[in-house]
Amino acid sequence: MSSQAGVEDARIEVGYDAAVYERLRGGDPNPDAAVRVVCGGRVLVSGRDGLRWHCAQLVRALEPLFEDEPATVEFYEADECYHLVPDGDAVRLRCERTADDGDAGPSAVVDREAFVTELLRTVETFCDVVVGANPALADEVAEVRERAGDARVAAAGFGDWGLPVRLLDTEPETAHGGTVYTQTAVLAVGDARFGAFDGDVLADEESRDAPAAARLWLSDPTAVERGADVGLHVEPNPDALAWHDHAFSGEVVDVADLPASARTPSDDSPDRRALLHVGAGTVAFDPDAVATAAEGTAGDDEPPAVTVGQRLRLRAASVHLSDVVVTDAPSMADRTEAELRDALSDPARRAAAATELARRDAEDAAAAITDCLRTDPPASDRRALVRALDVLADESAVPGLIERLGDADPDVRRAAAVALATVGDPAALDPLLAAVRSESDSATRRAVARAARDVDPTRALDHFASLVRTDSDPAVRESVVRVLGGTGNVHAEALVVEAVDDPDPDVAREAISAVRWFTDERPVGGLLRRLGDDDPTVRVAAADAFVELGARAAHYHDGDELSAETRTRVVRALLDRLDDENAAVRRTAMEALGSQAHPESVMPLCAAYDDDEACRPAAVDALGRIGDPRAIPTVVAALDDDDPGVRRRACRACARLGTSAGVPRLGRLARADPRLAVRVEAVEALGHVGDDRDEVFEALEAVLDDGEADLRWEAVTALGRLDHPRARFVLRQVVEDDPDESVRERARSRLE
Known part of the structure; x- marks a missing residue:
């Protein structure tokens, strides 16, 4: 530690x-x-x-x-x-x-x-x-x-030589060729199982099923196959308990002197070692000791040398465990179902055992996990057990899950509600509704309400209507409104529209956040009333709803548009908010005006840019989204604003307006603005604004010498849009000379 x-x-x-x-x-x-x-x-x-x-x-x-x-x-x-x-x-x-x-x-x-x-x-x-x-x-x-395997090897301190394995077992006193050897460690790499001679009993005290990093030495290797067709893997061996005659396929990634600290078999003291990358990691062998199977090298007097880059399939006369470091607790993946049930009583393994039982959908797993849950283990284990029941989705677990709606830990209560929703037993509705009223944690209350909705939508809706209209606790009303907003049911949506006028600001904001995605005009009346609310956060929410509701600008929600009469009412109400005492309200109203894209908004927003310094970024952004040519003088002037956020938005607005009026200023910003984000936006805008092609081309060509790869990438993109006679020549130069591969690749794609 x-x-x-x-x-x-x-x-x-x-x-x-x-x-x-x-x-x-x-x-x-x-x-x-x-x-x-x-x-x-x-x-x-x-x-x-x-x-x-x-x-x-x-x-x-x-x-x-x-x-x-x-x-x-x-x-x-x-x-x-x-x-x-x-x-x-x-x-x-x-x-x-x-x-x-x-x-x-x-x-x-x-x-x-x-x-x-x-x-x-x-x-x-x-x-x-x-x-x-x-x-x-x-x-x-x-x-x-x-990559996780490579990291496990690195965490063990093994450097380049190491293989992530699972340590399955140890077998003492392994006999081979009439000799009794000390111990075999049974290892797994993916689906492959194999044994490694463990003469120093390195794995003797380690846990079964433990993830580990291992160094393996292949003794007396024979190359049974060479060439590009050799894959990268450890081959499964039906006799995993043997520590001999295993095959490893891979690519030679290193040949070097053997470190003095490396363990090798006592009867073998090589001068060099080669590393064979087998997909998950590397194993080592003596490159000077590689024999070649007769069928692989017919006619050769000497086996070919082992060199970096070769693909080899090696069969080892023996595999030796040179080092092992267990880097985690044991896995449950190789346990029998009986062993997993027994592990439920072990605090160190309970959570993993429950997860594995659920993953396998084991017989009677729900009963075993529910029984374990009733022993009241620690909260972290209770969460894991409840989540396992969620995965099983077994109706027999419903009584135990209902009990956990009263758990002391809110995460357990929340997980129990989610699990009950997964099971979908209508018998859970009444306990869930009772839990909605009694729950003190807001996130859990919402989860419980969602579960009630899901287990019996028809009956739940009647109860929710009563709660929205009459419950004295605003937190309960807020939770129910949030749940109703995501149902898509016409009756539920009507309750949400009704809740826009709730006297509690939290409930009103929750309802407003839901109705912004509706595709008709039902919420408009309530939202217009809320635009004049005493609470500025409610005014912000109401204005923000009109960013999406009925929006007409191409960059926003593509649902049904508002009628012309309704849109005019909405826009005029938002224009009234441009004088609001709260800057957040004014900014949000400007964003909504930009999304509604109404011509009445243009001149008031131009005036707001001149008069309201705190909201200039929002005003410029809105003018760009509306796309009315009357905004061009204000947007071009904003390219010289002291605020980099305004300059950046002005670049974007010029692109949306498609005006060449700002080309000289955009060129200066692209070359020399102190903020990289502004320069990137200026370069992108130059690719969209069009008519003065020579001036645009010169600015973009100058940017290609900049040290920022992101900026050069944008310049290449813009040049690809530009119909200039020298553009393809310059792009070919970028393909040949730019130091960044992503920029070169972008240039290649623009030339296609």
Whole structure:
């Protein structure tokens, strides 16, 4: 453990619920699921994310950690991330919401070795779950699994020589050729099982099924095949308990002097070692000792030398375990169902055993897991057990799940509600409705309400109508409104429209956030009333709803447009908000005016640009979205604004307006603006604004000498749009000379 003060335990929890397994079985290798990092019993960061994407983030984060460099893991779906900063034997975790301009969130200090193990466990568990649910997806996670294997070898400190394995068993006193040998370690790589002679009993004290990194030495190897057709894999052997006569296929990636510290068989002291990459990692052999099978080299007096880049299939007379480091707790993948049921009573293995029983859909698994749940294990185990019942979706588990609606831990209550929804037994409706009224945690209350809706939609809707109209607790009304907003049921939507006028601001905002996606005019009256609400947050929400509701600008929602009369009413109400005392209200009203794209908005927005410094970015953006030529003088003038955010939006607005009036200023911004983001937008705009082709071409050609690859990439894209006689010549030069491959590739694609 680290000597750092305040070091906390850390774990990564992934919600493998029924929806995840359903998507995997349907062929989706990147299902979204709940992911959270828990440190010292508190949630540090959480969100929903595509699991393959997120696990790829985790395994990428390991590489800089091994080099004492910081790394970042992002939640793509949740606009959150956490930074990993090495600090001696510890890692500092610091969270932030990327949507909040990098505002700092919670932080923690964790043991580095333990956290690396946790990252590896999370990634490899995901790969196992994917292949277990749908073997056809093995190729979809092959790269993530391989990188995790490389990281496991690196975590063991093995450098280039190492193979990620699962340590299945040890067999003492193995006999071969009339001699009794000390011990055989039975290993697995993917589906391949094989034995390795363990003369130093390196694996003697290690746990069965443990993920590990191993160094393997192939003694007296014979090359039975050479050539490009040789694959990269360890070949399964039906006699895994033997430590001899195993085959390894791969590519030679290194030939070098043997390190003095390397263990080799006592009767073999080679001077050199070659590394054979077998897909998951490398094994070593003496390149000078490779014999060649007669059928492979007929007519050759001497076997060909082993060189880097060769593809070889080697059969080893014996395989020796040179080193092994167990880097994680044992897996449950190779346990029998009886062993898994027994493991439910073991605190160290209970959660993994329940997960594996559910994955296999084992007989009577629901009863065994429910019985275990009633022993009231720790909260983390209760969550795992409930999630396993979710995966099983067995009606016999309903009574036990209903009991957990009263659990002391809100995560367990939430998981129980989700599981009841998965099972779909209408008998759970009344307990769920009672839990909606009594639940103190808002996220859990919403999960319980969703579950009530799903187990019996018809009866639940009647109860929800009563709750929305009469319940005295606004938190209950808010939760029910959120659930109703996602049903698509016409009666549910009518209740949500009604809730727009709720006296509580939280309930009103929840209803407003739902009706913005409706495709008719039912919400308009309530939203217009809320535009004048005393609460500025409600006014912002109401204005924001009109960004999507009935929007006409091409960059927004393409649902049904509002009638001409209704749109005029909406636009005039939004124009009244341009004088609102609250800047957030004014900014949101401007964005809504841009999306509604009404000609009455143009001149008031031009005036707002001149008069309202705090809202200039929003005014320019709205003018660009409306696309009215009367806005051109204001938009072009905004290219010289002191605020880089305004300049960037002005570039974009010029592109949308398709005006060449700003070409000289866009050229200056592209060459010399101090902000890279502004320069990129200026270059992109130059590719759209058109008529002054020589001036545009000169500006773009100048940018191709810039040191920023992103800027050159945009310039190449813009040149590809430009109908200039020298454009193809310049693009060919970029293909030949640009130092960045992505820029060269972009230029090639523009020439096609």
